[in-house]
Amino acid sequence: MTQSATVASVAAGQTQVNPGMQDATQIVPVAAAATSSKRRKRRERHPAMPKHGSLLTRLGEHFKRYWQLWLMVTPAICFIGLFAYVPMYGVQLAFRDFVPSKGLTGGPWVGLKYFRQFLESPMFGNIMKNTISISLWTMVMGFIAPIILALLINQIGSTKVKGFVQTITYMPHFISTVVIVAMINIFLTPGTGLLGRFLGDTSLLGNPNLFTPIYWVTEVWQHVGWNSIIYLAALSSVDTALYEAAKVDGARRFQLIRYVDFPTILPTCGILLILNMGSVLNVGFEKVFLMQNALNLSSSEVISTYTYKIGIVSNQFSYSTAIGLFNTLINFVFLVIANAISKRVSETSIF
Structure with missing residues (x-):
């Protein structure tokens, strides 16, 4: 088979190029069809998030898709926030002359x-x-x-x-x-x-x-x-x-x-x-x-x-x-x- 005939055969969707390549050319269309089917099913289960729109719209779509995951990690986020980040409010004591009767922000600012x-x-x-x-x-x-x-x-x-x-x-x-x-x-x-x-x-x-x-x-x-x-x-x-x-x-x-x-x-x-x-x-x-x-x-x-x-x-x-x-x-x-x-x-x- 000449090169031009081979190109024409492939362009026409033929699966047989020559006897030596028959098995390989039969596998390619089947694999491509299977891959396309998997991608289509994946898109149906997880539709793509909109690339355009306001930030609130995208956040809404994100939480709508992944609300179960966010619900699962919410207790851990609350724990870390309460015991790791909330106490950081008291770090300002390092820059103030602390007066107990005036609270954390009541003392004068002394810098370094x-x-x-x-x-x-x-x-x-x-x-x-x-x-x-x-x-x-x-x-x-x-x-x-x-x-x-x-x-x-x-x-x-x-x-x-x-x-x-x-x-x-x-x-x-x-x-x-x-x-x-x-x-x-x-x-x-x-x-x-x-x-x-x-x-x-x-x-x-x-x-x-x-x-x-x-x-x-x-x-x-x-x-x-x-x-x-x-x-x-x-x-x-x-x-x-x-x-x-x-x-x-x-x-x-x-x-x-x-x-x-x-x-x-x-x-x-x-x-x-x-x-x-x-x-x-x-x-x-x-x-x-x-x-x-x-x-x-x-x-x-x-x-x-x-x-x-x-x-x-x-x-x-x-x-x-x-x-x-x-x-x-x-x-x-x-x-x-x-x-x-x-x-x-x-x-x-x-x-």
Whole structure:
């Protein structure tokens, strides 16, 4: 068949071009008809929203089509709005000289007075150093340890052994902070503690240089199992054919982890790292406050405990609000920078 005859045949809707292409040309019209039918049914079920018209008209059409979804998420929206956005009205205390009898907006406007007061405070340098040191150690080690644990658990072949290891590592997460701190004090008690009897006559919690290591080691121990769950979930999606193919090529366990497991969880690691950067200065108040004593105060005073003592104990509400807002702004800057770097390097980002 000549080229002109072929073109004419196709233009006329013929399904047979030549004997060798008969099956393929018969399939094309059928597939096209099926696709067209599916699109027509989809348009009938979900008619296209009007592209023109006023904003109210388009919003009305949108809610008319998706009112079930909006009804489902309404309780969550109300909860977030009530407990996350309504309290932000009180942020203006950081810029006012608060007078309780006049309410949140009754005090005189003082601008950045309390921010300057915090930056010029003799406690500022020590507080920032302690906060950054404790937070970075906890974030880095708490980020690496769950990844290693998940990779190791994933290599366990026995289902029963894997379940037992997971249960044992999850359990400390459900222990309250008060109980954890009590356990730390008991274990480190000189002479009678499980560890203290081997470490001399002085409690390690009284040593300012050891406060940060004790904090992040116990923090990682408590939450490493729980934080590894998301990585185990990502590893469960790996196709077993990849393991079999790698083993056929002679790959060992370490090579399986390096070339199969680790690339699988890498996007998840990037997202979690960005989210962790958003709380880089948010050191947990409860645990630090309970571990503080007169001997280690120079290395355990962080922004959260200082804010509590200034605001609740000393009744300097405007000053404590300014400190808290300063902390939030720094965390936001870290979050934006980490997201931009991750987006540029690995094309993984949250916005």
